[in-house]
Amino acid sequence: xxxxxxxxxxxxxxxxxxxxxxxLEIAExxxxxIVGPSGCGKTTCLRIVAGxxxxxxxxxxxxxxxxxxxxxxxxxxxxxFVLFPWxxxxxxxxxxxxxxxxxxxxxxxxxxxxxDLMNLESYADAFPHxxxxxxxxxxxxxxxxxxDPEVLxxxxxxxxxxxxxxxxxxxxxxxxSRVNPRTVxxxxxxxEEAVYLADRVAIMTRRxxxxxxxxxxxxxxxxxxxxxxxxxxxxxxxxSFIHLRTHVWKSLREEKREDRQ
Amino acid sequence: xxxxxxxxxxxxxxxxxGLILFLGIWTTLSISGLVPRQFLPTPLGVxxxxxxxxxxxxxxxxxxxxxxxxxxxxxxxxxxxxxxxxPLGLLMGWFRLLDDIxxxxxxxxxxxxxxxxxxxxxxxxxTGIGGPVMIIFAxxxxxCLINAYRGARFVDPRLIEASQMLGTGHLRTILxxxxxxxxxxxxxxxxxxxxxxxQSLVGAELIVAAAGVGFMMVQAQANVSTPTVMTxxxxxxxxxxxxxxxxxxxxxxxxxxxxxxx
Numbered sequence: 001x002x003x004x005x006x007x008x009x010x011x012x013x014x015x016x017x018x019x020x021x022x023x024l025e026i027a028e029x030x031x032x033x034i035v036g037p038s039g040c041g042k043t044t045c046l047r048i049v050a051g052x053x054x055x056x057x058x059x060x061x062x063x064x065x066x067x068x069x070x071x072x073x074x075x076x077x078x079x080x081f082v083l084f085p086w087x088x089x090x091x092x093x094x095x096x097x098x099x100x101x102x103x104x105x106x107x108x109x110x111x112x113x114x115x116d117l118m119n120l121e122s123y124a125d126a127f128p129h130x131x132x133x134x135x136x137x138x139x140x141x142x143x144x145x146x147x148d149p150e151v152l153x154x155x156x157x158x159x160x161x162x163x164x165x166x167x168x169x170x171x172x173x174x175x176x177s178r179v180n181p182r183t184v185x186x187x188x189x190x191x192e193e194a195v196y197l198a199d200r201v202a203i204m205t206r207r208x209x210x211x212x213x214x215x216x217x218x219x220x221x222x223x224x225x226x227x228x229x230x231x232x233x234x235x236x237x238x239x240s241f242i243h244l245r246t247h248v249w250k251s252l253r254e255e256k257r258e259d260r261q
Numbered sequence: 262x263x264x265x266x267x268x269x270x271x272x273x274x275x276x277x278x279g280l281i282l283f284l285g286i287w288t289t290l291s292i293s294g295l296v297p298r299q300f301l302p303t304p305l306g307v308x309x310x311x312x313x314x315x316x317x318x319x320x321x322x323x324x325x326x327x328x329x330x331x332x333x334x335x336x337x338x339x340x341x342x343x344x345x346x347x348p349l350g351l352l353m354g355w356f357r358l359l360d361d362i363x364x365x366x367x368x369x370x371x372x373x374x375x376x377x378x379x380x381x382x383x384x385x386x387x388t389g390i391g392g393p394v395m396i397i398f399a400x401x402x403x404x405c406l407i408n409a410y411r412g413a414r415f416v417d418p419r420l421i422e423a424s425q426m427l428g429t430g431h432l433r434t435i436l437x438x439x440x441x442x443x444x445x446x447x448x449x450x451x452x453x454x455x456x457x458x459x460q461s462l463v464g465a466e467l468i469v470a471a472a473g474v475g476f477m478m479v480q481a482q483a484n485v486s487t488p489t490v491m492t493x494x495x496x497x498x499x500x501x502x503x504x505x506x507x508x509x510x511x512x513x514x515x516x517x518x519x520x521x522x523x
Contacts, residue, residue, distance in 0.1 A: 052422055072428035082423040086441040095437070096427035147427070 001063060002028045002150035002183035004049055009058035011044055018044050020208035022058070026151075026183060033186040033198035034211075035248060041209025042187045046153050049185060050076050062151060072096055075144035079156040081136040083128040089115075089139050090124045096147045114146040117176070134165035138172075145176070151183040158193065167232055170196060178227075191248045195241060196232055203251050213251055217244060302488040310488035311495065319489060320480035322472045324496060330472035331462055332500075337390065338397025338465070339458050346405025346454070347447055351439050353406075354413025355431065367406065375400035375457075376464035383468045393465035393473075400461030401454040408450025412443025448515055452508045459501045474500075 004026040011019040018041045026032045034042040047053045048060050051070035060067045062074060070076075075096075083092050090111060097107040115121050118138045128136050137157060144152055158166045170193060177184065177197075188194050194201045199218035202211050221227070224240040235241050267275070284304050290296050291303045302310075314324040322330070353360045378399045382392040416439055424438045440447075466475025474493050481489035 050422075050426060052425075070422065070425035072426065074426065076422070076426045078419060078423065080419065082417075082419045084420065084423070084438065084441075086444075087437075095424075095429065099428040099430065099433070143427070 003063060004151055004183060004185060005059075005061045005064075006045070007059040007061070009045075009048065009055045009060055011041070011048065011053065012056045017208035019055070020210045022209070022211055024202060024211060024214070026185060029181045029183055031177060031181075031184040031186065031197060031199045032202060033188055033194035033200075034202045034204055035188055035191055035194045035252070036204030036209070037206050037252065038189060040204045040206040042204050043155055044209070045204075046076075046155050046185055046187050049151070050074055050153050072099065072147045073150045075147050075149035075152055077137070077140050077144050077152065077154045077157045079159045081128070081133070081140045081160070083136055083139055083143070085128055088125050088127055089120060089131075089142075092128070092139055093143045093146050096143060100147070110146050114142045117145070117179070118142045118172075132165075133161050134169060137161065137169060141173075141176075145180070145182075149182070151185065154184060154186045156187050156189070159188070166193075171230070171232055173197060191245055191252070192236060195245050195248060196235060201248060203248060215244065215248065220244060299485065299487060302491055306488050307491045307495070311492045314489065314492055319486075320472075320477050322477070324474075324477070324492065327472055327474045327477045327493075328496060328500065330476075331466065331474045334390065334393050334465060334469075334473060335397055335458060335462060338394045338461075339401050339455060341394065342398050342401035342405050342454055342458065343451060346402045346450075347409040350406040350409025350411075350447075351413045351435050351443065354410045354416075354443075355435055355439060360410075367403075371403040371407075373399070375461035376467075379464060379468055382465075388468045392468050396465035396468075397458045397461050401458030404450045404453040404457060405447075408446045408453070409443055412446030412450075413439045415446075416442040445516060448508075448512045452505065452512060455504050455508055456501065459497070459504060462497065 004024075006022045006024040009019055009022040010017070022045060024032070024045075034045060036042045044053060048055055049062065049067060051067050051074065054068075067074075084095070087095070093111050093114060094107060097110060102110070111124075112121075115124055118141060120135070120138055120142060123131060123135065123139075128139065131139070137160075141157070158169050161169060174197065186194070186197060195217055199216075199221075201215045201217055203213045203215065204210065205212045220240050224238060226235045226238065226241070229235050236245075287301075287304055291298060291301045291306075311324070316323055318326075320327075349363075353363055375396050378396050379392075382395040382399075386392040386395050413435075420438055420442060421434070424434050429438070462473075463475035463478060466473040467479060469476045474496055478490050478493035481487075481493065
């Protein structure tokens with residue numbers, strides 16, 4: 001359960017081709033990051049899976065079922081958190097559970113366990129505007145995770161956070177995906193973030209948005225046993241990490257050079 | 262605005278100066294006989310009449326009784342306008358089809374002045390409670406609907422996306438996303454509605470046969486008692502101001518609780 005498939009997906013916005021023949025398969029419980037320059041259409045890819053946009057041609061399917069509308073089987077974590085400002089942390093997390101018609105005590109149990117998982121126990125009754133950006137994004141992740149979605153769609157989730165908070169959240173996400181692995185489609189323009197988090201990294205080109213290369217990270221990560229380190233800086237010091245990161249960088253830079261001509 | 266900002270004391274002083282100038286011109290005009298006394302009563306005459314009417318009945322009731330009667334009518338009309346206008350506005354803001362069906366009708370109707378409904382209000386709903394309430398409703402309804410509609414239409418689309426990806430149904434989206442997101446707009450609309458509804462009062466009471474400030478004024482006009490008419494105008498002005506101050510306070514309170522204004 002939880003595979004994503006792009007089948008020759010094209011998207012045209014007002015006569016401009018945003019996505020050109022995107023083909024990508026994400027296996028169950030696989031973590032795939034899409035990196036690319038801004039405006040390359042990576043967010044559009046995610047929005048199509050979420051059901052917020054429809055492809056001009058081609059098919060996106062989740063579990064072999066064509067995506068037509070948004071739904072709680074594909075939970076989204078937005079760059080700007082997008083919590084409901086008039087709801088407390090608990091109420092924000094509860095909305096999706098209420099939509100699933102879970103009983104009260106079951107919801108309470110799930111909320112408590114996800115608050116615990118995201119270190120939010122003492123903020124259950126706070127309103128979003130009382131929390132820092134990092135805390136708000138934890139709530140947004142908790143809101144998505146609690147639904148036990150088949151796939152998790154993360155659209156530059158740490159893009160609005162400061163550098164330190166960002167690193168902590170990245171480490172947290174790695175911890176989370178070890179405890180409770182999900183199929184994740186992760187959008188970012190940070191090469192380090194993509195290589196650190198993902199099993200595979202898809203590199204996108206700009207105008208029209210195309211997938212240029214898909215890089216396997218998981219094999220190297222397992223061979224080099226990146227998981228023995230808790231901290232991101234220790235992983236980033238490894239030759240194997242630097243090698244992969246440089247590969248992605250070069251690929252993106254070639255893309256920019258082509259762009260200039 | 263041009264001009265340097267004034268201190269609170271200065272602002273009050275200039276406001277009083279304006280009021281004194283106004284009363285001065287008024288007194289001069291009426292005492293000098295430039296305008297016949299019967300057409301323009303003196304300020305003192307009006308104030309005397311005002312105080313008199315607080316206890317002495319005119320047209321069957323004292324001024325406070327007339328006001329109370331007006332308020333009853335007014336609150337009924339306002340309540341009805343809010344209870345129909347706000348939900349309908351939210352629904353039109355969410356369901357495109359409903360918007361397409363109702364917008365043309367509403368856009369035409371809302372330019373008809375409330376007082377233009379007087380004949381039909383009397384015919385359809387009678388001169389008891391129904392007719393006058395309908396006229397106040399006609400004044401207060403459009404801003405209730407428009408502001409709820411705009412509030413719902415201009416909700417941050419990302420909030421709607423968040424709501425959709427959580428699997429939220431139509432009713433719950435309207436109640437828990439559109440409504441709370443539109444509260445500032447709705448409250449502003451209610452304030453405008455309160456003003457327009459109150460302004461429609463005199464028109465509404467043209468067709469009332471028992472009591473109300475508007476009714477009192479119509480009776481006074483028939484008796485050529487200009488101080489009484491003026492008293493009614495002042496009472497309406499002051500009550501309108503009080504309503505607005507009260508709602509402004511309520512609005513600020515709501516916005517502060519939302520963390521929108523500190």
